[in-house]
Amino acid sequence: MKRIFFLALTLAFISCKDDKKAEETTAExxxxxxxxxxxxxxxxxIYEANIRQYSPEGTFNAFTKDIPELKKLGVKVIWLMPIYPISMKNRKATGDLxxxxxxxxxxxxxxxGSAYAISDYTAINPDYGTKEDFRNLVKTAHENGMYVILDWVANHTGWDHKWITEHPxxxxxxxxGEVTDPLNPETGKSWGWTDVAHLNYASKELHEAMKNEMLYWVKNENIDGFRCDVADNVPAEFWQKTIPELKKVKPVFMLMESNxxxxxxxGLFDMGYGWEAHHVMNDINKxxxxxKDLDxxxxxxxxxxxxxxxxxxxxxxxxxxxxNGTEYERMGDGVEAFTALTYLLPGMPLIYTGQEYDLNRRLKFxxxxxxxxAKTKMFSIYEKLGALKNSNIALNGGxxxxxxxxxATSADTNILAFERGKENEKVFFIGNLSKKDQEFTAPVEGTYTNYMTGEKVTLAKDQKFNFKPWQYYILVK
Structure with a gap:
């Protein structure tokens, strides 16, 4: 009888090994x-996906079916805003209530509530769907040549997180001795993020626990990196320990909300936030x-x-x-010119949920x-800019x-002109970043295509340009 039992156990073990090999082969x-x-x-x-607000359904599945639309825009990285369950305790209703x-x-x-008040780092917000729905999103993105990075909030948790009781x-x-929300270290007063509890990295055990939560998604869910919320509010020591561990599992892309x-x-973070250029663009419109300030x-x-x-x-x-307001509130009629700049300047351009559909109101938080x-003006603009960014090495920005x-132009206070180049490719940008007509000269000669319109442009030495407010050229050979 013992022999029969042992034989059955052995066969079952071999079968499990075979099944595991089959699964691994299928995955490969x-x-x-x-x-x-x-x-x-x-x-x-890069595309920032606000799953809650992307569709009337507010689900992974509703977003996933549109991934081929994002491919048309040249998107290669999808950044998902936090997808985890949100704490009920102290949940925000408005900024104050x-x-x-x-x-x-x-x-x-x-x-x-706020997606940044997380109650469980390794679970899925049921409002968005199931873990299988999430896996299908990642699989669909990969099939369309896109990578998926998750928003990671290492600075604080929601008040319902089990660590508050299990690991105060x-x-x-x-x-x-009471747990606090994040406080201003200079004044000791609250920043107003009362829906979250502030983590303290003086605890070395927290370093290990948080690292393991991040590793879960890389090991088990095949994600491709993280966008890290308020990254410089977390000690550098944590990132120095954690990021190499993530990269041992697979290559990951790390974006930090910091500059x-x-x-x-x-080899810590791959990319930071271009805050300073962004703020200058807002202020140019104001x-x-x-x-000169952008220079x-x-x-x-x-x-x-x-x-x-x-x-x-x-x-x-x-x-x-x-x-702070939509780009139309902050940048006025300069939106298209500033959008073009985000693609032409060194770096990686971001599209936030709805920008491709001319979203002109503030989304509820x-x-x-x-x-x-509705595809009106901006979808085709993002489509053209994305195609140029993807295909012309003169715009490489990493x-x-x-x-x-x-x-140098004859009106550098209001006219921005520059050349991007790599190997034998060149792209020129000339733009009037002001609310007034500008007459000027710029040192660009030859025959080019005005990329956004498809028109041929022949420029002579010392030729005078007359640009209307916010008019710009992207010139390619």
Whole structure:
């Protein structure tokens, strides 16, 4: 009898091994995309997906079916805003009110809270679908030549996270020993993020626990990297320990919500936020800054950062849209010209959910909303810019970026002209970044195609240009 039992057990073990081999073989056969690499970032467009607001359904499945549409825009990296369950305790209803301040059950139910108040790092928000739905999203993205990175919030958790009761030592506490929301270290006062509890990396056990939560997604769900929220509020020591461990599993792309140069060193983060250029673009439209200030930002990057450091260029993102206004509020009639700049300057351009559909209102942050889906003006503009970014090495913008050469014009306060070049390819940008007509000369000669219109343009030496407000050329051979 014992022999029969042992034989059955042995056969079962062999069968399990065979099944495992079959699964591994299937996984190898079905993988449709090469690992992410530095080369990927050179000509990539990144798309920030707000799953809740992308569709009336607000689900993974509704987003997944549109992934081929994103491919038309040249998107190579999809950044998913947090996809995890959201804490109920202290859940935000508005910037000032918690759901606990609202008595009417119907009103209370409509407030879904901030996606950045996470109750479980390795689970899926059921409002968005199931883990199988998420896996299908990743698989579909890979089949369409796109990588998927997850938004990661290492600085704080929601108040329902199990660590608050199981590991209170992971959190900052006040003089009474109570866990606190993030406080301004200079004043000791709250930043207003009352729906989250502030993690304290003085606990070395927290380093290990958080690293393991990140590893889960790389090992088990085949994701391709992370966008790390308020990355410089987390000690560099954590990233120095964790990022190499992630990269041992597979190559990952790391985007930080920061522009601190120390986090770009030694193979840590691959890309930072181009905050300074973004703010200058807003201010140029306001009339408080000029092209000279943008020149200064580019010069500063050249001095303070290493040659292979690069940034994400954007006219909007979830924070800008909801809290500071749409690009149309901040950039006025300059939106198209500034959008073109995010593709032409060194770096990687970002499209935020709805920008491709001319979204011209602020999306709600704590409750359900939805973007328009009509293709009017901007979809075709993003499509053209994406095709140029993907295909012309003169716009490479990553660790091995094409050169950037500022061209002096006769009106440099308002006119931005520059040349991008790599190997035998060149692309020129000439733009009037002002609200007034500009007459000027620029040192560009020869016959080119005005890329956005398809028209031939022949330029002579010392030729005078007459540009209307926000008019721009992208010139290619």
């Amino acid at each position: 056969k079905t993988e449709t995309i090469a690992p992410i690499s530095d080369a990927t970032a050179e000509n990539a467009v 918690s759901v606990e301040d609202i008595k009417d059950p119907k009103k209370k139910a409509k407030y879904l 030592e992971y959190y900052h506490k006040n003089a009474k 601190k140069n120390y986090l770009l060193k030694d 009339g408080t800054k000029t092209v 200064n930002v580019i010069a500063k990057i050249g001095k303070e950062y290493e040659k292979n450091d690069f940034f994400m260029n954007f006219t909007s993102n979830h924070d800008e849209n909801s809290w 704590f409750e359900k909303d939805s973007i328009p889906k 660790k091995n970026a094409a050169s950037y050469k500022r061209l």
